[in-house]
Amino acid sequence: MTVPEKHIAEVVVGLPVEGPFDYAIGQDIRDQIQAGMRVLISFNRRKMVGFVVGFKEKSAFEKLNTIIKLLDDTPALDSNAVELTKAVSQYYGCSWGEAIETYLPPYLRKNKEFDQKVSIVEADRSDRGSKRQLVVDKSPNKRWIFIMEAINATLSKKRGVIFLVPEGQMIEGVLNRLKEEVVNPIYAFNKKMKPAEEFERWVDIKKQNFCVVIGSRSTVFAPVANLGLIIVYDQENDVYKQEQVPHYNANQVALMRSEIEKSDLIYVSSAPSAELWDYAQKDKISKVIIEADKYSDIQFVDMNNYNPQKTSLISAPLQNSIYQFLENKKRIVILINRRGHSTFTQCNQCGYVLKCPRCDVNLTFMSVENIMVCRRCNHQRDLPKICPGCNGSYLRSAGTGIEKLESQVSKY
Numbered sequence: 293m294t295v296p297e298k299h300i301a302e303v304v305v306g307l308p309v310e311g312p313f314d315y316a317i318g319q320d321i322r323d324q325i326q327a328g329m330r331v332l333i334s335f336n337r338r339k340m341v342g343f344v345v346g347f348k349e350k351s352a353f354e355k356l357n358t359i360i361k362l363l364d365d366t367p368a369l370d371s372n373a374v375e376l377t378k379a380v381s382q383y384y385g386c387s388w389g390e391a392i393e394t395y396l397p398p399y400l401r402k403n404k405e406f407d408q409k410v411s412i413v414e415a416d417r418s419d420r421g422s423k424r425q426l427v428v429d430k431s432p433n434k435r436w437i438f439i440m441e442a443i444n445a446t447l448s449k450k451r452g453v454i455f456l457v458p459e460g461q462m463i464e465g466v467l468n469r470l471k472e473e474v475v476n477p478i479y480a481f482n483k484k485m486k487p488a489e490e491f492e493r494w495v496d497i498k499k500q501n502f503c504v505v506i507g508s509r510s511t512v513f514a515p516v517a518n519l520g521l522i523i524v525y526d527q528e529n530d531v532y533k534q535e536q537v538p539h540y541n542a543n544q545v546a547l548m549r550s551e552i553e554k555s556d557l558i559y560v561s562s563a564p565s566a567e568l569w570d571y572a573q574k575d576k577i578s579k580v581i582i583e584a585d586k587y588s589d590i591q592f593v594d595m596n597n598y599n600p601q602k603t604s605l606i607s608a609p610l611q612n613s614i615y616q617f618l619e620n621k622k623r624i625v626i627l628i629n630r631r632g633h634s635t636f637t638q639c640n641q642c643g644y645v646l647k648c649p650r651c652d653v654n655l656t657f658m659s660v661e662n663i664m665v666c667r668r669c670n671h672q673r674d675l676p677k678i679c680p681g682c683n684g685s686y687l688r689s690a691g692t693g694i695e696k697l698e699s700q701v702s703k704y
Contacts, residue, residue, distance in 0.1 A: 297347070297349050298317055298322050298325060298347050299316070299317060299322075299347075299348075299349055299350075300314050300315065300316060300317065300347065300348045300349065300350070300351050300356065301314070301315045301316075301317050301325065301331070301344050301346075301347055301359060302314065302344070302345050302346040302347065302348060303315050303331060303333060303342040303343065303344055303345070303359075304342065304343050304345055304387065304388040304389035304392065305333075305335055305340060305341070305342050305343070305387075305389040306340075306341070306343075306387075306389040306390055306392065306393035306401060307335075307387065307389060307390070308386070308387050308390065308537070309387055309389075310387065311387060311388055311389060312345055312346065312388070313335070313342075314348070314351040314352075314353060314356050315331075315333055315342070315356060315357055315358065315359050316356040316357065316358040316359070317347075317358070317359055318358055318359060321359065321361070321362050324362060324365075325344060325359075325362060326344070326366075326367050327344050327345060327346055327347070327367065327369075327371070327374060328343075328344065328345075328367030328368060328369035328370060328371070328373065328374055329343075329344045329362060329363070329364045329366075329367045329368065330342070330343055330344075330362075330363040330364050330368055330400065331343075331344055331359045331360070331361070331362055331363060332359070332360040332361050332362075332363055333357065333359055333360060334357050334360065339360065341363065341401065341402065342359075342389075343368075343369070343388075343389060343392045345374055345378070345388065368396060368400055369392065369395065369396070370515075372519075372549075372552055372553050373392075373395055373513075373515070375552050376395070376513075376545075376548060376549055376552055377391040377392045377394075377395050378391070379548050379552070380394070380538060380540060380545060380548065381538070383544070383548070384538040384539055384540050385538075386537055386538035386539075390537060390538055391538055394510070394513065394538060394540070395513040397487065397490045397491045397494045398487045398490070398491075399487045399488060399490065399491035399494075400491065422550060422551075422554045422555055422556050422557070423556050423557075423578065424547070424550060424556070424557040424558075424576075424577040424578065425556075425557070425558050425559070425577060425578050425579070425580050426527075426559045426561070426564055426568055426569070426571070426572045426577050426578070426579050426580070427558055427559065427560045427561070427580045427582060428561060428562070428564060428579065428580070428581050428582065429560065429561075429562055429582040430562065430581070430582060430583055434582045435560060435582060436469070438580070438582060439523060439558070439560065440473055442521060442523070442556070442558060443455075443470070443474065443504065443521065443523075444473070444474070446520040446521040446556065447474065447476050447502065447504070447520075449520060450501065450502050450518065451502050451518050451519065451520025451521070451555070452500070452502040452503050452504070452505070452516035452517060452518055452519050452520055452521075453503075453504045453505070453516070453519075453520065453521045453522075453523070454504075454505050454511060454512065454514055454516055454519065454521070454522045454523070454546075455470075455504060455505065455506045455507075455523045455525065456507065456508065456509070456511055456512060456522070456523065456524045456525060456532075456542060456546065457506065457507070457508060457525045457526070458508065458509075458525070458526050458529035458531040458532060459508065459529075459531065460482050460483050460484075460508050462525075463480050463481075463482055463506055463507060463508070464480075466506050466525070467480050467506055470504060470506070474504060476502065476503055476504060477500055477503040477504070478503065478504045478505075478506065479493055479496065479497050479503060479504070479505045479506070480505070480506045480507060481493060481505070481506070481507035481508070481510070481511050481514070482507070482508075483508070494514075494515060497514055497515055497516060498515040498517070500516075500517060501517055501518060502516075502517065502518050502520070503516065508531070509531065509532050509534060509542045510534075510542075512542045512545045512546050512549065513545075519549070519553045519555045520555050520556060521555055521556045521557070521558070522546045522549065522550055522555060522556070522557045522558070523558045523560065524542065524543055524546050524557075524558070524559045524560065525560050526560065526561060527543055527559040527560060527561040527564060527565065527568060528561045528563050528564055528565045528568075543559070543565070543568065557577075559577075591609060593607045593609055593610065595607055604700060605692055605696065605697050605700055606700055606701070614701075626697065626701065628692070628693070628694050628697050630656075630691075630692060630693045630694060631656065631658075631667070631693055631694055631695075632656035632657055632658045632659070632665065632693035632694070632695055633656075633657050633658060633659035633689070633693050633695035633696045633699075634656070634657040634659075634689035634690055634691045634692075634693060634696065635654060635656050635657075635690075635691030635692065635693055636654050636689065636690045636691040637654075637655065637657055637664065637675075637687055637688070637689045637690075638687070638688055638690070639679035639681060639682060639684050639686070639687055639688075640684065640686045640687070640688050641679065641682055641684035641686065642679060642681050642682040642684060644679050644680060644681030644682065646664055646676070646680075646687075648666035648668065648669065648671050649671070650666070650669050650671055651666055651668045651669055651671070653666060653667065653668055654691075655671075655673070656693060657675065657689050657693075658695065659695050659696075659699075660695060662674075662675055663675065675687075
């Protein structure tokens with residue numbers, strides 16, 4: 293494959309605009325410029341940071357702006373990062389430049405020169421195999437045995453590890469646990485770090501041949517050299533989805549990165565997401581079940597078999613269990629995912645339903661306060677004595693909330 297002469301650089305910017313854009317390369321930087329470097333350019337009549345993603349010999353445009361200057365001595369992004377950010381932009385419908393800005397620490401998104409001497413050694417991926425696993429663990433203690441075996445096996449091959457956790461408060465616990473068994477450098481990202489601190493940590497990681505990096509969602513982009521393993525802990529957590537542009541899901545980005553860098557990928561979950569479970573069922577990823585030493589006694593009850601009139605919320609088997617445990621002076625926890633007494637109030641004459649004027653959802657009847665409450669915006673109103681629609685005198689409440697369940701359980 294012929295490498296294009298470095299006459300014209302293909303540059304993207306961190307704005308929601310299509311690219312790349314062609315820029316002329318001055319003779320003074322032609323020998324230094326590389327793909328993955330940041331450059332200072334004039335874009336739409338203002339100076340801003342651009343990212344070099346490729347080169348070409350000719351452009352369809354006769355007159356081109358020239359790159360003002362290089363901001364990096366070495367590329368901020370290696371070839372894997374350039375490929376990953378392109379894949380993210382295509383998958384999530386953002387610009388390539390926006391994806392690159394998500395990859396880089398905030399410090400490098402600005403007009404800051406990057407003069408750290410970091411040598412980038414491109415790993416040979418040609419003979420690498422990789423495996424992707426969904427670990428469904430029913431035993432929290434056994435999951436860590438599996439995780440540590442995978443981490444140590446990866447480090448023994450002199451390859452790096454990224455360990456993702458959903459919540460920032462989990463980082464310290466995971467860090468302390470790994471320090472007990474891992475002798476290689478371990479780095480952690482947390483949201484309390486200032487941009488300068490985050491940048492220093494980013495550079496330290498980039499200098500390592502292989503290490504372990506722990507962090508939340510954005511750590512999936514950590515510049516770990518020679519990446520060998522990505523672990524996504526508690527995979528089912530919605531926090532792995534970013535709400536800002538680009539609206540990426542770290543689960544999917546981890547899969548993309550593992551495919552690009554030929555690294556292993558382990559999703560750990562006690563209740564996997566439906567999407568990932570479907571992947572496992574279709575053999576797109578392998579499935580590992582870690583069984584618990586002891587299972588709870590679980591019984592499913594079809595209420596139609598015990599309560600055809602639907603007058604009680606509690607089935608006969610549950611009633612018997614309640615009596616049994618109360619006689620033995622044991623505690624019982626009954627869970628229901630709805631607050632209030634009734635979730636639906638309707639006029640029997642005209643069918644008018646009491647709804648929130650803001651959200652247009654059914655109001656929940658709170659029997660203790662004798663008010664109607666919106667479960668979304670917390671809008672409140674008194675329970676009307678007559679129908680607002682037809683002035684009928686009978687409003688019927690239905691549906692089940694925790695207050696109705698409490699009134700029935702209190703009879704035992």
